[in-house]
Amino acid sequence: MNTLPxxxxxxxPTPPTASQRVIAAFERITEANRPELWSTLRAVEDVLVDxxxxxxxxxxxxxxxxxxxxxxxxxLIDVAGQPSGRSVPExxxxxxxxxxxxxxxxxxxxxxxxxxxxxxxxxxxxRGAAVVVALxxxxxxxxxxxxxxxALNAVVxxxxxxxxxxxxxxxxxEAVSVYTNGLVAGRRALALMTGxxxxxxxxxxxxxxxxxxxxxxxxxxxxxxxLGPAAAIAFEDTVKxxxxxxxxxxxxxxxxxxPDGFDALLVPTVPDHPELADALxxxxxxxxxLAGCTAFANLLDLAAVTVPVRPGDKRPFGVTFLTRAFEDQxxxxxxxxxxxxxxxxxxxxxxxxxxxxxxxxxxxxxTRLTELGARFTRPVRTTESYRxxxxxxxxxxxxxxxxxxxxxxxxxxxxxxxxxxxxxVTTLEEPFVLDRVELDDGSRPLAVRCAATAGGTxxxxxxxWRGYVRxxxxxxxxxxx
Numbered sequence: 298m299n300t301l302p303x304x305x306x307x308x309x310p311t312p313p314t315a316s317q318r319v320i321a322a323f324e325r326i327t328e329a330n331r332p333e334l335w336s337t338l339r340a341v342e343d344v345l346v347d348x349x350x351x352x353x354x355x356x357x358x359x360x361x362x363x364x365x366x367x368x369x370x371x372x373l374i375d376v377a378g379q380p381s382g383r384s385v386p387e388x389x390x391x392x393x394x395x396x397x398x399x400x401x402x403x404x405x406x407x408x409x410x411x412x413x414x415x416x417x418x419x420x421x422x423x424r425g426a427a428v429v430v431a432l433x434x435x436x437x438x439x440x441x442x443x444x445x446x447x448a449l450n451a452v453v454x455x456x457x458x459x460x461x462x463x464x465x466x467x468x469x470x471e472a473v474s475v476y477t478n479g480l481v482a483g484r485r486a487l488a489l490m491t492g493x494x495x496x497x498x499x500x501x502x503x504x505x506x507x508x509x510x511x512x513x514x515x516x517x518x519x520x521x522x523x524l525g526p527a528a529a530i531a532f533e534d535t536v537k538x539x540x541x542x543x544x545x546x547x548x549x550x551x552x553x554x555x556p557d558g559f560d561a562l563l564v565p566t567v568p569d570h571p572e573l574a575d576a577l578x579x580x581x582x583x584x585x586x587l588a589g590c591t592a593f594a595n596l597l598d599l600a601a602v603t604v605p606v607r608p609g610d611k612r613p614f615g616v617t618f619l620t621r622a623f624e625d626q627x628x629x630x631x632x633x634x635x636x637x638x639x640x641x642x643x644x645x646x647x648x649x650x651x652x653x654x655x656x657x658x659x660x661x662x663x664t665r666l667t668e669l670g671a672r673f674t675r676p677v678r679t680t681e682s683y684r685x686x687x688x689x690x691x692x693x694x695x696x697x698x699x700x701x702x703x704x705x706x707x708x709x710x711x712x713x714x715x716x717x718x719x720x721x722v723t724t725l726e727e728p729f730v731l732d733r734v735e736l737d738d739g740s741r742p743l744a745v746r747c748a749a750t751a752g753g754t755x756x757x758x759x760x761x762w763r764g765y766v767r768x769x770x771x772x773x774x775x776x777x778x
Contacts, residue, residue: 315348334425361400375466390466421576448566460500505716507670525569651744686753696747707761
């Protein structure tokens with residue numbers, strides 16, 4: 298019998314400092330030996346100066362979410378002091394400035410020439426930006442080349458709704474995409490870059506933007522596309538994984554944007570993986586063929602999320618989730634099925650509301666949230682200051698009241714767009730009201746509660762409405778107190 302105490306949980310590794318990450322990036326550049334990837338590579342001494350400045354800011358107490366991150370940009374996005382086309386700009390593009398303000402350090406500029414894939418030097422990898430991410434040289438890369446290079450190198454590409462990112466200092470008409478090795482990192486970078494800068498034209502979120510698609514999103518997927526055998530197998534694998542996760546999928550003939558009645562359109566990102574020699578011999582023809590599955594996204598004002606088929610999968614046949622303009626969050630959430638990452642919010646404007654009863658997921662009134670495009674964000678728990686009572690309503694619902702000797706209650710937090718929030722408020726009938734609750738993390742969001750004068754049978758033995766529902770379903774109706 299082993300009487301020794303259990304081993305302590307392993308201490309998580311300390312994130313690298315900005316300087317350490319820069320040194321590791323240059324070591325990886327030497328190991329990879331891919332000089333053709335670069336248009337301009339900054340001197341290591343200059344990059345370390347920037348990294349040291351980041352470390353000093355962290356030591357001074359600044360909160361820098363991208364400290365220890367290195368990134369690249371393409372030739373046509375300005376970086377102060379670096380060649381951009383035929384000039385050397387004095388200021389950086391807004392998207393670059395926002396990343397560096399958050400602690401990221403620019404390593405250099407990737408080229409526009411066709412290069413070999415990160416994983417097979419005989420195959421095309423598209424542009425260098427996706428390759429430097431795949432090889433682990435940088436943490437993220439900005440690009441104007443879209444989804445195809447990401448798929449060819451098995452990395453993530455996020456193309457937000459046109460107009461959400463300011464284009465000041467971007468010398469290209471194509472939308473800016475972010476390449477990363479994961480959705481969370483890409484979403485964080487997008488959030489930091491999003492929003493007007495007062496210079497270039499931008500678009501604002503509609504007041505009624507949909508932030509979620511419910512527990513069973515409806516996704517159309519393209520059929521009868523001319524895919525190679527490997528691409529077809531990878532695409533079918535994704536359809537099966539999404540179906541197993543509860544997504545409702547229906548095949549459609551690809552004829553435009555997201556079909557009516559669906560939350561997203563799923564397409565294979567590339568039909569095959571051409572030889573590098575073919576891509577160099579006839580780049581226009583190869584680029585046209587590879588872009589055939591996704592090229593319409595910009596023209597039809599769609600947001601796009603491109604991911605590998607499975608976590609760690611190096612097959613160059615990723616999939617792309619296309620959503621209507623401003624419904625970026627729906628695409629991001631769907632893509633987590635492929636990456637096995639947690640769902641994280643994109644910073645749309647909205648209101649958070651906590652629910653405790655019939656509005657919970659799987660309960661009768663949950664559709665009043667999902668039909669408004671509300672998004673479940675997290676389970677929550679209150680402080681020990683509340684009491685739940687059973688109200689005489691149809692369907693049965695609990696009321697939540699203040700109580701000095703109360704208990705903690707379990708609920709759910711949902712986020713609604715401003716217009717959806719206003720419509721949701723109108724669905725609350727007496728004795729229900731919106732009022733603040735205190736959660737165990739110290740926050741005080743709005744919640745669906747009941748008027749202090751409401752009466753009802755106490756549900757003091759239950760910490761959640763679901764606990765009471767389980768009780769009645771197994772024991773039948775009886776005194777719940």
